[in-house]
Amino acid sequence: MIQVDGxxxxxxxxxxxxxxxxxxxxxxxxxxxxxxxxxxxxxxxIVKRAAHHGREPKFASRPDIxxxxxxxxxxxxxxxxxxxxxxxxxxxxxELVAVFGKTARKVSRDEALDCVFAWTIGNDVSExxxxxxxxxxARAKNCDTFKPMEPWMMTNYxxxxxxxxxxxxxxxxxxxxxxxxxFSAVDYITEITKYATIHPGxxxxxxxxxxxxxxxxxxxxxxxxxxxxxxxxxVVAEA
Amino acid sequence: MIQVDGxxxxxxxxxxxxxxxxxxxxxxxxxxxxxxxxxxxxxxxIVKRAAHHGREPKFASRPDIxxxxxxxxxxxxxxxxxxxxxxxxxxxxxELVAVFGKTARKVSRDEALDCVFAWTIGNDVSExxxxxxxxxxARAKNCDTFKPMEPWMMTNYxxxxxxxxxxxxxxxxxxxxxxxxxFSAVDYITEITKYATIHPGxxxxxxxxxxxxxxxxxxxxxxxxxxxxxxxxxVVAEA
Numbered sequence: 001m002i003q004v005d006g007x008x009x010x011x012x013x014x015x016x017x018x019x020x021x022x023x024x025x026x027x028x029x030x031x032x033x034x035x036x037x038x039x040x041x042x043x044x045x046i047v048k049r050a051a052h053h054g055r056e057p058k059f060a061s062r063p064d065i066x067x068x069x070x071x072x073x074x075x076x077x078x079x080x081x082x083x084x085x086x087x088x089x090x091x092x093x094x095e096l097v098a099v100f101g102k103t104a105r106k107v108s109r110d111e112a113l114d115c116v117f118a119w120t121i122g123n124d125v126s127e128x129x130x131x132x133x134x135x136x137x138a139r140a141k142n143c144d145t146f147k148p149m150e151p152w153m154m155t156n157y158x159x160x161x162x163x164x165x166x167x168x169x170x171x172x173x174x175x176x177x178x179x180x181x182x183f184s185a186v187d188y189i190t191e192i193t194k195y196a197t198i199h200p201g202x203x204x205x206x207x208x209x210x211x212x213x214x215x216x217x218x219x220x221x222x223x224x225x226x227x228x229x230x231x232x233x234x235v236v237a238e239a
Numbered sequence: 240m241i242q243v244d245g246x247x248x249x250x251x252x253x254x255x256x257x258x259x260x261x262x263x264x265x266x267x268x269x270x271x272x273x274x275x276x277x278x279x280x281x282x283x284x285i286v287k288r289a290a291h292h293g294r295e296p297k298f299a300s301r302p303d304i305x306x307x308x309x310x311x312x313x314x315x316x317x318x319x320x321x322x323x324x325x326x327x328x329x330x331x332x333x334e335l336v337a338v339f340g341k342t343a344r345k346v347s348r349d350e351a352l353d354c355v356f357a358w359t360i361g362n363d364v365s366e367x368x369x370x371x372x373x374x375x376x377a378r379a380k381n382c383d384t385f386k387p388m389e390p391w392m393m394t395n396y397x398x399x400x401x402x403x404x405x406x407x408x409x410x411x412x413x414x415x416x417x418x419x420x421x422f423s424a425v426d427y428i429t430e431i432t433k434y435a436t437i438h439p440g441x442x443x444x445x446x447x448x449x450x451x452x453x454x455x456x457x458x459x460x461x462x463x464x465x466x467x468x469x470x471x472x473x474v475v476a477e478a
Contacts, residue, residue, distance in 0.1 A: 135303045
């Protein structure tokens with residue numbers, strides 16, 4: 001692993017220093033200025049969650065983005081801490097993540113993917129009981145440690161043809177195509193930038209599919225996205 | 240105005256350089272790592288908005304925080320840009336803002352105000368039509384320019400006894416006591432830090448009271464909070 005000085009989004013230089021990969025602690029790839037996150041962005045996830053609650057599925061009519069909070073970010077291998085008062089519906093959500101590399105507003109569909117510097121993996125850990133009661137998912141999705149993030153950022157990546165595979169304690173529990181998104185990265189980028197300027201280092205998480213399982217202390221959850229690596233985090237109880 | 244080198248939250252040193260105040264451009268005081276914002280935190284605001292919509296007022300049962308986005312921040316004097324497709328219920332919200340100065344988790348009521356480095360003023364500009372339809376108020380409250388922020392941060396400030404006064408084109412349209420909050424800064428800090436670590440530079444906006452008026456291009460809106468100064472921004476139409 002070769003040390004680079006400077007920001008990946010601006011001036012940087014390759015140094016003469018290198019370290020063996022297993023001798024370094026890998027952190028999250030970026031601390032975003034704005035942390036965008038799509039909710040309910042895969043049809044199957046919405047249909048299954050609605051059925052679970054005995055209600056009609058409701059699909060968004062436009063690429064309507066939300067936010068997550070930086071306090072919740074942790075690195076690959078770090079512990080997801082289940083809060084003492086969290087309920088049983090404490091679940092993973094494996095997600096494709098776009099990292100922006102440009103300052104841009106009112107981006108056309110043709111230019112949208114040029115705004116993405118690289119792609120990575122996130123786990124949008126969620127407490128479903130709180131998700132129903134919180135106004136803005138503050139607790140439900142943003143407790144400390146609820147946002148594990150892969151250390152790698154992949155440039156020149158074909159996100160549209162990727163698969164996401166979730167493994168809980170080694171067993172595959174979900175496997176879905178990123179192509180099954182209701183709104184694509186291009187849809188979100190054009191819609192967000194109608195109203196907001198995106199900046200280098202901002203991230204956009206793109207939602208999950210399927211019916212995530214509950215996780216409990218002692219579990220290990222892995223989110224693999226083909227070509228991007230594997231994000232792996234153990235679950236522990238709050239001390 | 241004396242130049243200080245370094246961060247207000249860490250090592251800093253007073254330099255020998257000074258500038259006349261009217262010779263410098265004052266920016267926002269901080270770009271937050273996490274941008275907390277209370278919604279519906281004054282009883283009168285909730286009652287009046289509910290009556291306006293012909294529905295029963297609904298009060299939060301706990302200090303349930305939300306988020307705003309950094310792209311929307313602008314400085315005192317800069318233009319609030321009304322988007323071309325925004326509706327008539329485009330409104331100001333004058334708000335007291337706490338700026339955190341400590342890294343803290345599970346803060347007791349006695350320690351809560353020690354986490355506040357200083358206080359300042361924000362204008363939580365909102366498009367009410369979008370507020371009803373957006374999942375997370377992304378457009379409704381976070382378009383570029385929707386979050387004007389006062390340049391000054393006041394340390395050793397008695398926020399509990401302050402008044403907020405809003406002037407629209409010079410006319411006082413709202414005047415309320417910060418003491419009328421449903422949940423105080425102490426309530427929010429203890430609740431947030433049950434689940435999340437706060438960091439120096441994080442901000443917490445504390446909601447607005449009364450029945451904000453619509454603003455239109457050509458208007459000027461001032462948010463004064465006693466002892467903190469006046470945040471003044473003109474409104475313009477999107478070009």
